Amino acid sequence: MATLSNRVENEICLAGDVDREIVASCQKGDIQAFGVLVEKYQKKMLNVAYRMIGDYQEACEATQEAFLSAYRAIGKFRGDAAFSTWMTGIVLNQARNRLKQMKTRSRREGLSLDEPVETERGAALREAAAENCTAPEELERKETARMVQECIGALDPDFREVVVLREIRGYSYEEIGEILKVAEGTVKSRLFRAREILRGALKKRMGGRG
């Protein structure tokens, strides 16, 4: 177990070193080097955004904006943290902004019932249909995922962030503290509280499904 953990840590260190070199090239104006980083981290960042926002399209746009912001600010990146940690912080900022915008938009258009609204469930069904996957197990799996995502989405943004970073992306308390710019103790207390809320919410949602 200890050997596996050491190997993972070494891999992370190596990845960090490689990223640092790529970032250095970006800082010298090598735009292709930034392309390498985009290619490498697009999925990871999109998933952070998606779990935070809960809307695929909005998450895609937020991720694009985040990479653009990162490119603009790449000169200021000093390498104190790993590029992925720094980038995740930017994605979270973009996600928070998106959520605010969506909230304002939905408040403004709240009474408009003429517009077809795509729900998470609808999106999941459409996705499954698109994949030509009609197996009941697959539909069940997607439905469960939708409900879990809804429970995460129901959390306060402060709790949601730590859940996404810890449970989904697997960051350490220290890294989460760096990303959110809060103390490790705060990270832990938020996480434990978030788990408590999630346990209750999931029990409620999944209880009927056995």
Added chain:
Amino acid sequence: MKCDQVQKMLPAFLEGVLSMTEKAFVEKHTASCEACRAAFEEYQDAQQLIGNLEDVEPPPGFAQKIMARVEEENKKSGILGKLFYPLYIKVPVQAAAAVAVAVLAIQAYRAVEPQKPATPQSDMTAVLQPGEDSGRKKDVRGEAARPEKKEPAAPAQETRIGEGAAKDAMISLPAAPAPPSETQPRKEESAPLFQTPAGPVLAREAEKREGAADGKRAKMEMKAAAPAPSREAASLQKIATFGFALLAEDPARAGEKVQSLLREIGGSGITMNRQGESEIITAELNPERLPLLLDQMKTFGEMSESPRSLKPAAPLVSVRIEIFRK
């Protein structure tokens, strides 16, 4: 109470961050308490459900789309950067622009300025020469000052006086019509017309003395002081006009003497006009000869005060001598 305590510790227990004692306490309690064991299982399930969430895939061409925007941004910032960044380029551009505007403003001011200052000198003369009699009509300077007048000025005189409109303006006489034989200036007109520093004071003095018998003398003093060349005139290097007044028993004879004196000391363009009982002589002269002229004129009659400065920068000055009957 114990269950509440344990259930609050369960998330930390799952994370593996409890101390050995706390861990042992939770393990012991959940083994015997069904509710707490169920809660522990729920925590485990929740963690599993969240952990089982599958990653969503980026849409096709997502990275390319991002890079297209990045390249667009790069192009934009490249152009803007060249124009406005870094700041040390921007500041000299602004400074250069400010200097260019200042230079243009000065040039524009200089181009317009010469048309303005004709009035003070001519108006001052108007005080002394309010009437426009037959003799005045022949005054070439008066003609030159009014280019819009249809009567042509004598070409020879014009050439001598100067080439530019500015020069003409400086030596011009007024165009304002007035009673032909009037030699006394009107109070209202005289005082504000003096532009030289000594002018207003002398004008006021003249007004005070107006009622007294020696009105002519007051006018002579004004005449003598007024032509001191203004700073504007000096800066533009126009021909300065010096006016002198002489009180003589016989103005006609004194005029002849002055004319011959002017000829002797190299005066050119000498003209003599009669205005009532007084004689007006104009000429152009080397400024170095002015002291000599004044010294000699003192022998012909009583001179008014001399101008303070007889050293203009110009190589030629215009002299106007008025001879009044004593």
